[in-house]
Amino acid sequence: MSKNNDENSIIDVNLFEIIQEAYEEHFNRRKNKLGCSELPFCPRKIIISRLYNIPIENKMKMLHGKIHHAVVQQPRVLTQLIQSLVKQLNITDDINVKIEKYLLHELLPGKYLEGHIDVYTNAFLIEIKTTAALLKYWSKDLVDYHLIQLNTYLGLTKQKLGFILLINLRAYFSDVTDFNDVWNKYGCILPVHFDQELFDNTLAKAKSMFQEMERGSFSLPGPEFQWECKYCSKEIQEFCYQERKKNSPA
Numbered sequence: 429m430s431k432n433n434d435e436n437s438i439i440d441v442n443l444f445e446i447i448q449e450a451y452e453e454h455f456n457r458r459k460n461k462l463g464c465s466e467l468p469f470c471p472r473k474i475i476i477s478r479l480y481n482i483p484i485e486n487k488m489k490m491l492h493g494k495i496h497h498a499v500v501q502q503p504r505v506l507t508q509l510i511q512s513l514v515k516q517l518n519i520t521d522d523i524n525v526k527i528e529k530y531l532l533h534e535l536l537p538g539k540y541l542e543g544h545i546d547v548y549t550n551a552f553l554i555e556i557k558t559t560a561a562l563l564k565y566w567s568k569d570l571v572d573y574h575l576i577q578l579n580t581y582l583g584l585t586k587q588k589l590g591f592i593l594l595i596n597l598r599a600y601f602s603d604v605t606d607f608n609d610v611w612n613k614y615g616c617i618l619p620v621h622f623d624q625e626l627f628d629n630t631l632a633k634a635k636s637m638f639q640e641m642e643r644g645s646f647s648l649p650g651p652e653f654q655w656e657c658k659y660c661s662k663e664i665q666e667f668c669y670q671e672r673k674k675n676s677p678a
């Protein structure tokens with residue numbers, strides 16, 4: 429973990445209020461429309477949500493599965509989220525906001541890093557992440573792989589501050605009926621301060637990966653995180669094992 433981010437505090441933003449308004453807007457706007465993404469699912473649920481004036485909390489609960497990028501990137505949510513952050517951070521400059529900024533950075537001749545920043549402003553970046561961790565094990569801490577990704581975006585855009593907006597998809601299975609509770613329990617905003625050393629190391633790693641690929645070599649050590657091997661496909665695991673055997677001293 430970056431030393432700058434050891435003492436990470438959770439920014440206090442009322443996500444519930446912001447998102448509730450966005451959902452109301454969402455339902456009103458879509459009265460005469462069906463999303464193709466809704467079509468595979470229970471038609472009763474979709475029809476009920478449109479035709480009956482059920483409490484907004486229940487409608488929101490029906491859309492738990494959408495509580496990530498699409499919702500957070502709605503203009504209304506973004507505006508309010510950014511206003512809250514700007515206020516807390518005492519930022520007085522004008523804020524320009526861009527959703528989904530694409531990055532293409534030539535790291536070595538003809539070799540590029542590409543990135544996709546969820547929310548870009550001239551004062552900070554926001555990266556939206558989801559987790560399915562069980563609530564009882566979820567500490568709302570910054571994890572290294574989120575930190576490294578966002579830190580790389582910060583370095584490439586020459587910014588100093590970013591936020592991980594972390595949403596726990598267990599909300600989808602929650603039987604909590606008070607939606608305010610759902611947001612308080614299942615969402616958080618974690619600040620990330622740019623770390624030059626981490627950025628340099630990340631770029632150095634990317635360069636060595638390009639160079640290894642040029643050479644057709646598999647000698648870089650791995651994994652970065654213990655759990656990665658478990659999620660590798662059988663074929664990759666087998667190949668990786670054979671290469672390791674070839675390269676280890678007899």
Ligand code: SF4
Nearest residue numbers: 650651656657660668
């Ligand atoms: S099994 Fe997969 S994750 Fe583990 S070291 Fe090999 S390639 Fe990396």
